Every structure is written in structure tokens, then in C-alpha cells.
Amino acid sequence: MEHMTKINRPRGTYDLFPEELTRWQWAEQIARDAFEEYGFSEIRTPIFEPTELFSRSIGKFTDIVEKQMYTFKDKKGRSLTLRPEATASAIRAYLEKGEEQLPKRFYYLGPMFRYDRPQKGRFRQFYQIGVELFGVEHPGADCEIILLLSELFQRWKLKDFEIQLNSLGCSICKEKYSKALFDYLKGTSLCEDCEARKQKNVLRILDCKNKICRSAIEKAPKITDYLCEDCSLHFEKVKDYLHHLKIPYSLNPHLVRGLDYYTRTVFELFLPELERGIAIAAGGRYDNLIEELGGRKTPAIGFAIGVERLIANLDSSEKKKSPLYLAFLGEERILKEVMKLAQRLRRNKIPLIVNYKARSLKSQLHQADRLGSKFVLIIGPEEFEKGTVILRDMKDSSQTAVKKENLIEKIKDKI
Numbered sequence: 001m002e003h004m005t006k007i008n009r010p011r012g013t014y015d016l017f018p019e020e021l022t023r024w025q026w027a028e029q030i031a032r033d034a035f036e037e038y039g040f041s042e043i044r045t046p047i048f049e050p051t052e053l054f055s056r057s058i059g060k061f062t063d064i065v066e067k068q069m070y071t072f073k074d075k076k077g078r079s080l081t082l083r084p085e086a087t088a089s090a091i092r093a094y095l096e097k098g099e100e101q102l103p104k105r106f107y108y109l110g111p112m113f114r115y116d117r118p119q120k121g122r123f124r125q126f127y128q129i130g131v132e133l134f135g136v137e138h139p140g141a142d143c144e145i146i147l148l149l150s151e152l153f154q155r156w157k158l159k160d161f162e163i164q165l166n167s168l169g170c171s172i173c174k175e176k177y178s179k180a181l182f183d184y185l186k187g188t189s190l191c192e193d194c195e196a197r198k199q200k201n202v203l204r205i206l207d208c209k210n211k212i213c214r215s216a217i218e219k220a221p222k223i224t225d226y227l228c229e230d231c232s233l234h235f236e237k238v239k240d241y242l243h244h245l246k247i248p249y250s251l252n253p254h255l256v257r258g259l260d261y262y263t264r265t266v267f268e269l270f271l272p273e274l275e276r277g278i279a280i281a282a283g284g285r286y287d288n289l290i291e292e293l294g295g296r297k298t299p300a301i302g303f304a305i306g307v308e309r310l311i312a313n314l315d316s317s318e319k320k321k322s323p324l325y326l327a328f329l330g331e332e333r334i335l336k337e338v339m340k341l342a343q344r345l346r347r348n349k350i351p352l353i354v355n356y357k358a359r360s361l362k363s364q365l366h367q368a369d370r371l372g373s374k375f376v377l378i379i380g381p382e383e384f385e386k387g388t389v390i391l392r393d394m395k396d397s398s399q400t401a402v403k404k405e406n407l408i409e410k411i412k413d414k415i
Contacts, residue, residue: 010124011124012115012116012123012124012125013123013124013125014123023311023314024307024311026314027129027156027307027310027311027314028109028129030152030155030156031107031109031129031152031305032107032109034148034151034152034155035107035131035148038105038131038144038148039105040105040106040107040131040133041105041106041107042106042107042108042109043090043093043106043107043108043132044108044110045083045086045089045090045092045093045108046083046089047082047083047110047111047113048080048081048082048083049080049081049083049088049089049092050078050079050080050081051069051071051079051080051081052079053081053088053089053092053293054069054081054083054084054085054088056292056293057087057088057091057259057261057289057292057293058084058085058088058259058260058261059201059259059260059261062201062204062259062260063193063204064084064085064114064259067115068084068114068115068116069081069082069084069114069115070082070084070113070114070115070124082112082113083112083113084112084113084114085112085128085259085304086108086110086112086128086130086132086304087130087132087261087286087289087302087304088289088293090106090108090132091132091134091289091290091293091295091300092293094106094134094290094295095290095293095294095295099295099296099298102134102135102136102298103133103134103135103136104132104133104134104135105131105132105133105134106131106132106134107129107130107131107132108128108129108130108131108132109127109128109129109307110127110128111125111126111127112125112126112127112128113125113126114126122308123308126306126307126308127306127307127308128304128305128306128307129304129305129307129310130283130302130303130304130305131145131148131302131303132300132301132302133145133300133301133302134290134298134299134300135298135299135300136299136301137287137299139234139235139237139238139241139265140237140241141299141301142238142241142264142265142285142301143238143241143242143245143247145283145301145302145303146163146165146242146247146249146267147245147247149163149267149269149281149283149303149305150163150247152305153269153281156310156314157314157315158271158310158313158314160271160272161269161270161271161272161280162248162249162250162269162270162272163247163248163249163250163267163268163269163270164249164250164251164252164255164267164268164269164270165238165239165242165249165250165251165252165255165265165266165267166223166224166251166252166253166254166255166256166265166266166267167223167224167227167231167232167234167235167238167264167265167266168203168223168256168262168263168264168266168284169223169226169227169228169231169263169264170228170230170231170263170264170287171263171288172228173223173226173227173228173231174203174223174263176226177203177221177223177226178202178203180221180226181202181203181205181206181220181221182198182202184220184221185198185202185205185216185217185220188216189212189216190205190208190210190212190213190216191208191210191212191213193208193210194208194210194213201260203256204256205217206220206254206255206256207256207257217254220254222253222254223253223256224251224253231264234264234265235264235265238265249267252268255267255268257282257284261286261288261289261292262284262285262286263284263285263286263287263288264284264285264287265284265285265301266282266283266284266285267282267283267284267303268281268282269281269282271309271313273313278309279306280305280306280309280310280313281303281304281305281306281310282303282304283301283302283303283304284301284302284303285299285300285301286300286301286302287299287300321351322371322372322373322374323351323352323353323371323373324345324350324351324352324353324373324374324375324376324377324411325352325353325355325364325367325368325371325373325375325376325377326338326341326342326345326352326353326354326355326376326377326379327355327361327364327365327368327376327377327378327379328355328358328378328379328380329361329378329379329380329381330380330381330384331381333384334379334380334381334384335356337379337384338354338379339354341377341379341389341404341407342354344408345407345408345411348408348412350408350411350412352377353371353373355367361378361380364376365392365394368394369394373394374393374394374395375391375392375393375394375411375414376391376392376394377389377390377391377392377407378390378392378399383401386401387403387404388401388402388403388404389401389402389404389407390402391407391410391411391414393414
């Protein structure tokens with residue numbers, strides 16, 4: 001029979017196997033615990049949405065909308081897009097359910113999709129962990145969100161990070177600054193993409209990683225010099241609260257983020273191990289976005305963390321507890337007793353694997369060793385008659401006979 005050609009995964013994606021998922025699950029659980037402590041509740045939205053949701057929210061002249069979205073038409077000709085980020089989806093869900101009493105605090109974990117050039121730490125299907133806070137305008141909320149981000153990275157044992165901070169002001173501030181930046185860049189050499197950005201959305205040039213453009217904006221005007229009185233006061237209070245809570249940060253006057261919806265406070269978190277200029281987490285205020293998507297004017301702020309970059313920097317020592325191995329010797333009536341015992345142990349949160357095939361004890365111990373089991377439970381004809389179980393420590397090969405009624409307590413004491 002002719003072999004069929006094997007099918008490989010799409011470029012820019014990857015498979016996660018159990019041994020790799022241990023760190024993911026550990027990191028996700030730490031995030032869930034922290035979010036719950038800060039009063040956030042989980043939200044789950046579809047992985048595809050109407051294309052208009054993202055083109056309106058992210059900005060039609062951003063790289064994401066112009067180059068990176070996975071957009072397709074369904075069987076009725078409707079344009080749909082795999083979500084490239086989660087903020088717009090959270091707002092759509094909030095508005096569709098009916099604007100509820102504010103504030104609302106959501107968190108999410110899940111896959112996003114962007115047609116980007118695959119490289120280290122960057123994929124076409126990638127994962128984000130993030131939060132969204134709707135309905136609080138006070139600068140204390142900005143500080144709390146940055147504090148939560150800082151707390152998370154400390155819990156992940158990644159203490160050597162840098163938070164960069166800036167303010168984009170309101171739409172009036174941005175308009176004044178955009179004109180000043182455009183005037184400053186007249187006659188300046190830029191990359192091909194930024195030449196187009198200069199006409200469409202000049203602020204995007206500040207987010208370009210090209211060396212020519214980085215050099216061109218080095219002495220560009222600072223947006224913080226163009227803030228109105230309200231925006232300037234808001235930013236000063238954010239910095240004051242951060243100082244008061246001893247949250248270290250550095251000011252980056254050219255920090256703008258890659259999405260158009262941001263207003264006022266924006267921030268990014270960097271790790272020293274990562275390539276310079278590549279953030280592992282980022283966020284900010286988006287006080288106009290809920291209104292622009294059809295809701296009431298509602299202040300909002302949030303952040304998102306790139307999970308792949310996070311996982312790549314975590315301590316790899318986190319290991320999943322190995323399940324016990326339950327071996328039997330003899331006839332089927334003993335296997336039935338083993339299965340009944342397994343049911344009782346699992347109900348007591350003790351993970352284990354049952355051997356169903358009649359084989360020698362040596363063969364079963366060899367299999368338990370390959371599976372990484374630290375302990376093996378053995379029931380043979382003698383143990384079956386006596387109502388006992390042999391508990392074998394695979395590390396030193398020591399064995400103890402334990403009465404079935406005492407087994408759960410004995411196992412929990414060992415593991």
C-alpha cells in the first residue's frame with residue numbers, strides 16, 4: 001500500500017506537548033490567581049469577529065490592519081477576521097450583552113492571529129494573557145494596572161524587568177503633536193513604509209524598528225510637551241502614584257504602541273534577555289474606544305502579555321507531578337479490584353495510571369519508570385487476599401505493605 005504524504009503544521013504555528021505545557025499551566029495559574037485578587041473575572045470571546053470590529057478599533061492605517069490580519073469571507077460573503085488582539089472583542093461582547101453597571105474588570109487567556117514574519121518569539125498564532133478595566137477615569141487606575149503587571153512578573157520570578165512609560169494625551173493633544181512631528185520630519189530620510197505612514201498616520205513612525213527611522217526620530221519633539229492641562233495633570237498623578245508605591249519605571253517620550261486606539265497613559269515592559277526594543281508586555285488607556293464602537297463614552301485601560309516570550313524566559317524547573325503507576329499480577333478479578341481502587345484514589349485527587357495488560361512485574365516497573373512515576377502500587381494474589389497494597393518507591397526500590405483503608409493517607413504523606 002502506498003504511503004500518504006504526511007501533513008505538516010502551518011508556518012508560524014507550533015504544537016505544545018504535555019512536558020512543555022507544565023510551565024504554561026503554572027504561569028497561567030499564577031495569572032488567574034493574581035487577576036482574581038485584583039477583582040477581575042474571566043471573559044472568553046470568539047476567535048473570529050466581523051472584520052469591521054478590528055479595522056475600526058485598531059486603525060485602518062496600522063500595520064496590523066493593512067498587512068497582518070487573517071481575513072476571509074464566509075459562505076454568505078460576510079467578511080470575518082481571526083482576532084489579532086482581544087481588547088476590541090471584549091468591548092464588543094460587553095456592548096452586545098448590554099452596558100452593565102461600571103466598573104467592569106475582565107481578564108482573558110487565549111490565541112490571537114497575525115500574518116507576520118515568523119521569527120524567534122513571534123508566531124502567526126500566538127497567545128496573550130491580559131486584562132481590561134472599563135469605567136474608571138482616575139489616574140489611580142492606571143497605577144493599579146501597572147502595579148498588577150509588575151506584581152505578575154515578580155510572581156513569575158522575573159524581577160529584572162523595565163517598565164517604560166509615556167502619555168499620548170487626548171485626541172486634541174495627538175492632533176497638535178502629529179502636526180509638529182510631521183513638520184519636524186520634512187526632508188528627513190525614512191524607510192519605505194514610514195514614507196507612506198507620514199502621510200496617513202505620522203505617529204506610526206515612532207513605533208518603527210528600522211535603524212534609519214530610529215535615527216530620524218532621536219531628537220524629535222516629545223509628545224508630553226504638547227499635552228493639554230488635563231492630560232498633563234493626569235500623567236503627573238500617574239507618576240506620583242507610581243513613586244508612592246515604589247514601582248520603578250523609565251520615561252520614553254517616543255513610546256506610542258502599535259494600535260491607534262490608545263490615549264493618555266501607555267506603557268511597555270521589557271526583559272534584558274530579549275532583543276532590544278522587543279516588549280514582552282504592553283498596554284495603556286483607550287478612553288474613546290468604547291464610544292467609537294457604539295457605546296457610551298467610557299474610560300478604559302488594560303494590558304496584554306505575550307505568552308511565548310514569557311514562557312521562553314521562565315525558569316524551566318517547574319515540573320508536573322508524576323502520576324502513580326498501579327500494577328496488578330494475576331487474574332482478572334484482581335484487575336477489577338485495581339480498577340475499583342483507582343476510582344477511589346482519583347476521587348481523592350491522587351493522579352495515577354492503571355496497567356490493564358497482564359505482564360510480568362519487571363515489565364510493569366520498567367513501564368512505570370519510563371512514565372516517570374515516583375511510586376508504584378502493586379496488587380497481586382497475596383495482597384488481594386490480605387486487603388493490602390504494596391507501595392514501592394522507585395527511587396530506592398524500597399517497598400511497604402499498606403492496608404487499603406490507610407492507603408490514601410500514606411500516599412498523600414509521600415507525595
